[in-house]
Amino acid sequence: MNKKPFVTYDKLQEIVKEFPTPFHLYDEKGIRENAKALKEAFAWNKGYKEYFAVKATPNPFLIQILREYGCGCDCSSMTELMLSKAIGATGDDIMFSSNDTPEQEFAYAASLNGIINLDDITHIEKVEKAVGKLPKKMSCRYNPGGIFKISNDIMDNPGDSKYGMTTEQIFEAFRIMKAKGVEEFGIHAFLASNTVTNDYYPLLAQKLFELAVRLKEEVGVHIGFINLSGGVGIPYRPDQEPNDIRVIGKGVEKVYNEILVPAGMGDVAIYTELGRFMMGPYGCLVTKAINEKHTYKEYIGVDACAVNLMRPAMYGAYHHITVMGKENQPCDHMYDVTGSLCENNDKFAIDRMLPKVDMGDLLVIHDTGAHGFSMGYNYNGKLKSAEVLLTEDGEAKLIRRAETPKDYFATFDCFDFYKKVLE
Numbered sequence: 001m002n003k004k005p006f007v008t009y010d011k012l013q014e015i016v017k018e019f020p021t022p023f024h025l026y027d028e029k030g031i032r033e034n035a036k037a038l039k040e041a042f043a044w045n046k047g048y049k050e051y052f053a054v055k056a057t058p059n060p061f062l063i064q065i066l067r068e069y070g071c072g073c074d075c076s077s078m079t080e081l082m083l084s085k086a087i088g089a090t091g092d093d094i095m096f097s098s099n100d101t102p103e104q105e106f107a108y109a110a111s112l113n114g115i116i117n118l119d120d121i122t123h124i125e126k127v128e129k130a131v132g133k134l135p136k137k138m139s140c141r142y143n144p145g146g147i148f149k150i151s152n153d154i155m156d157n158p159g160d161s162k163y164g165m166t167t168e169q170i171f172e173a174f175r176i177m178k179a180k181g182v183e184e185f186g187i188h189a190f191l192a193s194n195t196v197t198n199d200y201y202p203l204l205a206q207k208l209f210e211l212a213v214r215l216k217e218e219v220g221v222h223i224g225f226i227n228l229s230g231g232v233g234i235p236y237r238p239d240q241e242p243n244d245i246r247v248i249g250k251g252v253e254k255v256y257n258e259i260l261v262p263a264g265m266g267d268v269a270i271y272t273e274l275g276r277f278m279m280g281p282y283g284c285l286v287t288k289a290i291n292e293k294h295t296y297k298e299y300i301g302v303d304a305c306a307v308n309l310m311r312p313a314m315y316g317a318y319h320h321i322t323v324m325g326k327e328n329q330p331c332d333h334m335y336d337v338t339g340s341l342c343e344n345n346d347k348f349a350i351d352r353m354l355p356k357v358d359m360g361d362l363l364v365i366h367d368t369g370a371h372g373f374s375m376g377y378n379y380n381g382k383l384k385s386a387e388v389l390l391t392e393d394g395e396a397k398l399i400r401r402a403e404t405p406k407d408y409f410a411t412f413d414c415f416d417f418y419k420k421v422l423e
């Protein structure tokens with residue numbers, strides 16, 4: 001089984017003439033088709049809205065594409081809020097789903113009239129202090145504890161995660177907020193990450209809908225929206241079956257009609273905060289083979305490193321690799337594909353079967369469109385790459401330039417040393 005890159009060998013040859021490797025390349029057509037499919041899958045819900053998780057791919061040019069499909073921004077930091085504001089997403093277009101939140105970030109989110117989603121019950125007071133009074137519309141993040149299972153498969157371990165309020169706390173939080181004048185309430189939960197099954201959202205929705213009915217009946221609050229957050233995954237491995245967003249949308253609709261509608265809550269809006277699902281498959285890291293090494297193992301050294309894509313080093317995550325121009329050759333060579341960091345975990349692939357790689361070959365590392373560039377850092381003084389958009393017309397457009405040494409040294413610009421180092 002194989003994964004096909006969204007860019008052809010010939011096109012990529014053209015693109016690397018203009019933009020030196022490594023860089024992240026994004027597929028406008030794919031992003032648009034997927035955003036449209038998501039919108040259609042939830043069209044049955046009148047208030048439906050996707051808040052794109054900005055942290056996944058914080059590029060204003062890419063988020064602007066999603067904005068055309070009605071998407072808002074899910075932010076969890078000051079700079080993510082600033083970025084959203086800069087592209088005109090304010091008010092109900094912002095969901096501020098943060099945790100361990102500094103007070104001034106609550107104040108900033110409120111100044112943009114964004115919806116604040118509280119991670120903890122102690123944050124009620126923090127928001128009051130930061131903002132003066134509670135906004136009329138507020139949301140709380142729920143953590144049911146325990147283990148989250150689909151049938152017999154353990155999906156994740158909420159009881160072990162730092163996020164959200166316990167069941168008791170969310171009831172208490174809603175009572176307090178109601179007493180303090182909050183009029184519209186939302187519920188949010190994120191219980192499993194990168195789920196490659198159509199059952200995650202419907203099961204999560206069932207839990208949240210049941211909770212919403214209890215909150216409405218026992219606390220007497222108006223639930224305006226239920227936020228299923230992120231967690232719908234993508235098939236990183238070529239043998240994985242992708243999620244079908246239409247099936248997922250229908251699954252959520254079914255439990256909506258079974259639980260919310262009979263409770264007189266057929267006006268509740270469904271929100272999502274997808275990141276990976278919106279962008280993951282529509283980005284790739286383009287890199288070039290620049291070294292080969294034959295010691296106890298066979299190594300291919302490329303010009304990208306974990307600074308450009310951290311997931312393999314951080315989680316041992318699988319990212320499929322295509323050696324461009326050799327798509328039809330047999331994968332009869334076993335390699336470790338490495339970057340140049342002084343860290344032995346700086347490997348994009350370990351014991352990977354690939355066609356014979358020659359120096360100068362272009363490698364496409366798949367599915368880097370979310371949590372790829374954005375997780376980057378500057379270890380070993382390595383610089384972050386450019387981001388390039390392959391437009392629907394087949395043009396390559398720069399949407400973020402590569403870092404230069406000047407960017408790396410910018411935090412020394414208040415010292416004389418700064419000028420010397422750039423000479």
Ligand SMILES: *Cc1c(COP(=O)(O)O)cnc(C)c1O
Nearest residue numbers: 053097229230231273274275276
């Ligand atoms: C990371 C995150 C998301 C997006 O998660 P994906 O796995 O990319 O879909 C959504 N909401 C919150 C609060 C997050 O932290």
